[in-house]
Amino acid sequence: MNKTLPDAELAEKLVELKKQREGLKTAPIEAHVTNESLRDRINASTIETIPEIIKEMAAIKSEAERDLYINLLSKKHGMGKRAISKDIQALRKDKHAESQPVVYSMNFPGLVDVVSDDGSNTYLLKDGDDLSISNTYEIDGTVYSPPTKDNIPFVMARYEDVAEWYYKDDYSIFNDLLIYLKRFSFLQVKQWIIVACFIFLTYIQDHPDIRYIPMLLFYAVAERGKSRTGKAIAYVSYRGVHLVDLREANIFRFSENFKATLFFDLMDLWKKAERGGCEDILLLRFEKGAKAVRVIYPDRGAFEDTRYYDIFGPTIMATNQNINSILDTRCLNISMTNKLGEYENPTPEKALSQKAHLIAWRAKVMDKHLPLIEHIPELTGRIWDISKPLLQVCMMVYPEGLDDLKEALIEISGQRIEDKKGGIHEQIVAAIEELSPEDVPEWRIKTGDIASIINSHRPADKPVTERYIGGQVRALGLKTKMINGRSHIFLYRSDFDILLRQYKTISSDISSEHLHTSTNVKELDNAPLAAGRCSNIEESTSTHHLPDKNRMDSASLTSVDVGRCLVEPQEDNILTLETDCEVEI
Known part of the structure; x- marks a missing residue:
């Protein structure tokens, strides 16, 4: 040391x-x-x-x-x-x-x-x-x-400043960073802790203990300080670059050559990503080792025609349009409070002193193991993956703020659960809970019974089909089997309890307000779950473990795709794949 x-x-x-x-x-x-x-x-x-x-x-x-x-x-x-x-x-x-x-x-x-x-x-x-x-x-x-x-593309710190900070202690480094950030915009205290820990994390992105880095998302209406806040963060982060476009050639170079922290400042971020064909870059930047593949030299033949780009790196985004729901799972959403005030405009030069201190901190910790952190029960799945490194950094530089950071992350996780409510997956979980016995370790439910409960709360002319429900059940990671010509869902208490925690389902009150009906058959192939709905694969592709043989009577059960449980379509069925009618999703 x-x-x-x-x-x-x-x-x-x-x-x-x-x-x-x-x-x-x-x-x-x-x-x-x-x-x-x-x-x-x-x-x-x-x-x-x-x-x-x-x-x-x-x-x-x-x-x-x-x-x-x-x-x-x-x-x-x-x-x-x-x-x-x-x-x-x-x-x-x-x-x-x-x-x-x-x-x-x-x-x-x-x-x-x-x-x-x-x-x-x-x-x-x-x-x-x-x-x-x-x-x-x-x-x-x-x-x-x-x-x-x-x-x-960024301003570099002076060697003498870095060396001076290196031989001093770091007792004030976190508070100094907060003072710098608060000069440019307003956030709640807990949100500033998330932002500050993210900045520290950018400086050790190459640390072997780091696997994921959360994306910071500032989503709000115009004139809330999104751009000012994002620039203040980018200028003080490790090799921060402010971008107002999505040119994949530039992103590849900044990612591979500089390992830069990228701040995407765009009004309609996801639409521009779709138009530019660079959705994969945004979706993969949060995970170390992720590669974006491009065919660059088609004339060279197999293997030599393809280039794999390393696009991992810290990411900040500011937008006033909704982003893709899958990209949202990689993000920590920072709400911009409507608080008026006089704030400075950030510039790279204003961040130089803090950058020098942070580079010196990087030099001190780059070859040290990060502290261990206990799992927080309220944080499951991906949000735990992206929250863990922030908690580790907080333990190193601001241990007195660890509880506030945990509370802030739990609030973000809770908001995600609220956002899921009323959606089809929350409705399925609620229906399963209503149909499930208590204190039974394993049981099964007919897929059609779930569809019946959901349809009882929907308009009569807009029912969901059993096949559609089966596809969504598989998307939740649940196992389906065919018994006597009817599709059944096999459930195990430990797996279902996880779903209950994720969706916080406490009643079977199901609303139809948020179940969209705007996707038509022509769009089905491009929908995220289209493959699951129309699959001909016999075995379910659940990510959960398969049940042991002694859990199921393999002599009487045959594994089939949930969609095959349907009878021949009738004229009044809402799902008819041969026509251009609308499909419930």
Whole structure:
């Protein structure tokens, strides 16, 4: 763990680092001719003469001889051998730089970040418990260099500022970040905690303990401060970029080349994603390892014609139009309160001090394990996946706010449950609860009985079919089987209790107000559940475990698709696939 230095020692340390840095920028490598031996000069060396000695060591061709002098210099000044070796390697690379092609990179293992040093870009590296900088970095014989300032779409922090924060403690880092954020807009305290923890999370997105990163969604009417808040967050986040379009080529480059935090600021976000054919990019950015596939070179033939893009990364979205319901499950929705006030306009320069502190924090924790966190019963499924890393970060930087964060996440989860109420899945769960016996570990229900209960609360001319209900039951992850020509649902108490918690079903009062009837047969193939409704597969594809053989009489039960339980369509059936009539969904 890095040590916190007193002010006097910190100042001395920074002066020492600056002198070494300036010394390494000078003349090319050439042997230093003197009457004294290199060994004697090392023994008599001071902080001021170290750069010259390292140049001499870099000019030595024998690696074994260089290693002896590295040991001597390390013992003399208590310096890390690794740091001395890297400085020597950097000087030797500079000597041959003109004959080597430049390969630009912003990402490789062990990189803290790219920072500004006297106006030029340089790699910031962690060397044991210290920081070091280098203009180049070699991996498997390839020498990498940071891109120029003009080729980076965000403002970089200064090396000196990062180094100063690195040798200080972080007791104020969270509150300082909150003070910065509150200059630009208004959110409730619990919402600010979510936002602040998200910002910290962007700085450790490559940490091996991180699998998911939630998307922040600001959804509100115009002039509520969505754009201002999003920009304030993006400018202080790890490599934040503000986008007002959805060009997939740009998104691929920002994701792969920069590992950037992207802020999509669009009025009709999902419609533009559909028009641009980049829905998959938005849906996959929250999960590490996810790839977007594109056929780029069709003339090259199989395999070589395809490119797989790494599109994982922190995402912020601001929109005043509804987004896709599946994308919504990847998001934490932040409601913008209608609170008038005078706020500053965010700029990248206003975030630089906080960015320097956050980069220093990244350097301290990037090679440490994240704390363990207990599961919160109210958070299940995907919302737990995306909430867990926020809770881990909160334990690290703001443990006193952990309860507030939990409460805020539970409120978001509760709102999702409220949004589900009145929908077809909530109606199915309510009907199953009404038909189910109490205190029985396993039981079965006819699919037709569920349809009858739901239809009893719907207009007579708009019934749902048994086949449709069967498809939605399978979408809930429940197992269906055919018995004596009728479709049955097999239920197990542990699985059904999970559904009850997710939908908070406490009565069988079923409303038909939210059951849409606008999808027609022509649109059926493009609907999210179309495959489930029209499947010819005999076995249900439930994601839950299949029942053991002793749970079911396999001699009397035959696995069939739920849709096959229907009798031949009558003239008055609402679902007739041969016509263009409307289909209930």
